Amino acid sequence: MMRHFDPVELLAGLLIIAIGAFFFIGAQEFSMGTVARMGPGYVPRGLGMIGIGLGLVILTGAIRMPGRLPHFSVRAVATILGSIAVFGVLLTHIGLVGATLAASATAMLGNPDAGWRLIAVTSAVLAVLCWVLFVLLLRLPIPAFWWNL
Amino acid sequence: MDLWANIAAGFSTALSVTNLSYCLLGVFLGTFFGALPGIGSLAAVTMLLPITYYLEPTTALVMLAGVYYGAEYGGSISSILLNLPGTPSNAVTCLDGYPMTQQGRSGVALFATTIASFWGGTFGIILLYTLSPMIAQWALAFGPAEYFAIMVFGLVAAATVTQDAPAKGLAMVIVGMSLGTVGADLTTGVARYDFGYFELHDGVSFIALAMGLFGVSEIILSISQKIDKPFIQAVTLRSMIPTRDEVRRSPMPMLRGAGIGAFFGALPGTGPSIATFIGYALEKRLSPHGDQFGKGAIEGLMSPESANNAAVQAAFIPTMTLGIPGSATMAVMMGALLIHGIQPGPQLMTENPDIFWGLAASFWIGNVLLLILNIPLIGLWVRLLKVPYGILYPAVICFICIGVYTVRTSAFDVGLVLFFGFAGYVLRLLKFELAPLLIGFILGPMVEENFKRAMLIYRGDFMTLLERPISGTLLGLTALLLLWSVWVIIRNRRERRQVLVGGADD
The missing domain is CATH 1.10.287 (Helix Hairpins)
Structure with missing residues (x-):
């Protein structure tokens, strides 16, 4: 039917x-x-x-038309939005490096293929990269660590 | 001649060491983000916007514009090699680009699109040079009625022309305009829809909106649907040499594509995407090799890529001369101008000639740099495509968060990204186009202001808007567009019903 x-x-x-x-x-x-x-x-x-x-x-336009509900990916939504929330909360409490580390790790949980080792290495590299690029080179006014707050 | 003096002055601005290096950085980063599937020029420009805050306005604009057209060049790389458009306007390039890759001829395809892009870009720039001063001169006489009419026309065109569901496009424009009303009213200062958050007093941050809608929702979509990476073939300089027959067949599609692109780019509301579709369809009809389209016909690459880049450059015409962005990415570019305290519009060319002519000159320099980046250095971008998406997207998420935070040093705006990221994902699942929303958001407050001023001048008599020649013509065209949309809605429904009936027979 x-x-x-x-x-x-x-x-x-x-x-x-x-x-x-x-x-x-x-x-x-x-x-x-x-x-x-x-x-x-x-x-x-x-x-x-x-x-x-x-x-x-x-x-x-919906009346008497065929169609199917699109798939809502709970895992992708939860991990990506979660990682933004983690970043927003942690940035003002522990600084950029910690917030980036945690946000990246949270986001990567959305990828079923990522093992914990890949998550740890990628997030750590990314955190250091953001610190060097945005704080040391571009001198954006973001606290890097909690003692800079 | 005055024009030559301006062009020369522009080149001397653009060739300063600072501007030249930021132009190079911009086109490099643009190609980088454009080549990555899923990150369009819009997300690339928005993400890199914070880097430019501490630069001179001209330098900042040179770099951001470089990111924009660089992304359109780079977008064709993933279209050709992976069959995944790097930016939406490179989608047509997949049709004939990927078949060429399957035949082992990706080098030729990459070479052809670079040449076509360069020609299209150059044509757009020539038009920018010649048309802008005339339009700006003409626009000085515009009153609020004319601005109101142009913007309404642009909004309706953006919502209806490229969309196959005009009602949904128009709905997105209205949602964008409604979001644009958030914040203090311009004339009375009454705070509208601020829910008690003082952060919303200045309105919704357009960077948070753009990043959430386009950046975040795109990432959610990409990781929820797994993409198998196909094998990527090596591209050498030798493999880029086209056959003699292809060289002979290329120039005319490229010329026609540039004309189509420049026309649709310069119209406010219609952008590169529609230009590429029309360019492709036209060549398919004109070509004696029509049957080869979709199987790796060179014309199918030359025309859309030339149209795309001509449209990108021509899109700067309405933005710079009228202050009306023609596409969502141009809306972000205009936001960048406003952040630097520059009001785009007819006065820009007289008050900040160095910005206008310097920027225009940097476009051409940037296009030459892209030619170098995309032919001898093509191997670099091909290798980039081998980086797995799984380690790229956390970086993109972090860059988005850092970028949005730095705009106003506000964690509240990071929360807005979260909200709009979710909204963008839901809207995409419901098959809404998001670009009209952003155009509506940027133009909404300007429409409201000019409407109020026009009604004040004409004492609330709406008929005056229709009686004035320019505004009357534009509003008449808008009405025609709306009528046409009604017809499209009815026709689409009938077609889908027929499919339905056909399906029931099985």
Whole structure:
């Protein structure tokens, strides 16, 4: 039995309607003004309405269409986003070298083929490289270690 | 003549030791990132942006522009050798480039694309030289109504022309424009959608947005789908020599490609990708060897690569003369100009002539450097492709984080990258194109400002916008584009329905 809607287009339409509604409802806080003298709420309100309209158009495209849900790779998402989070948190606490080391190691967990030895060597080389390149050579204002904080 | 004096002054700026070395560094890094599959020119420019903060504005722009067109040269290398486009606009190059590799003729393909790229780039630069002063002169008379109309036209074109799902493209533009409204309102200073974060007062960091949407989501996609690396053949200088027949068949496609590329590059909203597709389709129709296309026809390489690089250079025309970026990468370039306190627009050529002419001259120098990098040093890039992706992507993630952090010394922006990286991955899974979002984000605040000013001047009478000749024409064209999109939506639906009915018969 064939599905009666394309899940990709369905979700896409719903997402756009949600984003449009978010900006439209949020804009109610700001004054609208008149056409000649627009307040801060005028344009966001308009954008929100167009967004909702386009979302509905996308949604109608989903009706009675074949389609399959795309594969959502939990492991890739978790490790890559995790590595960014690790970097953001650690940078202000232990400095660039530690943050790079941890972020790189976390990111590499997303690759099922990487053994712990490859992860350790790559991350260590990368941390030293970033320290030399960004702190010593380019002199970017980033603390390298916790004693530079 | 004034033009020659300007060109000479530009070359003397571009040939200073500092600018020349940063130009070389830019094209080198650009080729490097472009050759790596999955990292496009957009991600490359954004990632390297922080390095340029402490440089002079001209030097910074010379380097970033070098990264941009260098990446387009480098992108063809992985298209040809691996069948994986290095940047989206090199996708067409795979069609005939990879078959040539399979026939053991990758050297010829690499040589041909380099020559075509060089010609396309040169043609784009000549156009930049000759058209920009005229457009800038003309644009000085533009009021808010004209700017509003040009930008709306550009946004609608970006969303509809290249996309096969125009409604989704337009939706991305609207999402981008909505994100652009975050932060203090320009006229009243009211903080919009800041959720109490003072970091959002100046708006969403466009670098965090671009890096999350393009860099991070690309990496998530790449590691979630495993790519088997095929065997990479060695490329020697001797293997680059084309046959006599190929030499004879090459010039015309290359010339036509450059013309197509320059046209679509200079139009705001349409970029290199569409130019390469049209260039390829045209050659396929014109060529007496049409049946060879897709099996390693030299015309199938010359035209799109020439179009691609002509479009890349011509894309600087609307950005520099009108302050309207034609593509997502140009939006990042314009962001770089703004960070350095330079407002692109018709005044740029009169107020900062050294920047405009210096940059234009550096383009040509950069293209000559690329010729050297891509022919005698091709072996270096081929070897680079053998580095496994598994050890490259953690480095890219760290560079993205460090780059975004340094822009505003803000860990909050690193959090934004995380958010937009996730959003970008979800949007890609739902088959949205992300480039219109970024163009919408950059142009959104300008559209709002010019719309407000135009309505203030014309006392809220929208009809005035339609009555003024330039804005009226552009808004009329925009309406035609929208009508055409409606037709595309209906036609696509009908076609997919037919496939559906056909499938049900089995």
